[in-house]
Amino acid sequence: MFTLVRIQALSTARDPDSGAERSVDPDHIWDHVMKNHADWHTRDVKLIYMTRRHEFEDTSLIIDAKDSDLLADFLLRHICTLSDVRGVQAILLTKMRFFPVPADRPAEFSRFTITIDAIPEEMEHIYESISAFTPGEDVTINYVGHSFQSIGGSIMVSVLARSREHLDSFINDNIRPLKGFVDAEVASISKTTRLVSAEEWQRSIGPYFVAPGGKRIINIAGFDDSIVTGGC
Secondary structure (H helix, E strand, O other), X not given: OEEEEEEEOOXXXXXXXXXXXXXXXXXXXXHHHHHXXXXXXXXXXXXXXXXXXXXXXXXXXXXXXXXXXXXXXHHHHHXXXXXXXXXXXXXXXXXXXXXXXXXXXXXXXXXXXXXXXXXXXXXXXXXXXHHXXXXXXXXXXXEEEEEEEEOOEEEEEEEEEOOHHHHHHHHHHHHOOOOOEEEEEEEEEOXXXXXXXXXXXXXXXXXXXXXXXXXXXXXXXXXXXXXXXXXO
């Protein structure tokens, strides 16, 4: 099962004894995961990739875990014990669809995530509509999935866009008019990296690659890093 794990560590922390505030390295969790993830990797818990959202002061992991108890054990042992961690949120990602992006896209494209609040009875309609979008010159979709992460956030979309302005235009023109749409939150992804080998990438992500509209793509190359490009 794919789970998005968000790890928040604020830029300042308060000493529990003196009450004095101190600055915290904003990338210390990122650096710790990069240093140790190979040792954490097991047959039952695999760290697939990692992203950073500086504006939200969090680092996110996509983890492919065999079951929820194994995931919880991993988080309690390796993540919750890190210094200055303020909170950990685990979001189950369901019905994931990954889309290969054009190889000739401009290198300056940045990556964003869109969290969509939708009326529940229209969630599947919105999900299928987004899945059918074909890559454009200014915006292309990396993946879409149901997250059910909160009452006000039910669908997650990863997007590569030429700029935030291009992304906002895409949302206003193509997503807001969809029946059942309520609201959307956009977050900029400042860093992204793959945490598994090309072969592991193929085994974990390959079965979920589809063409726009949902038809599965069988021959995705194991080195296809389209989901993690942009904003690095």
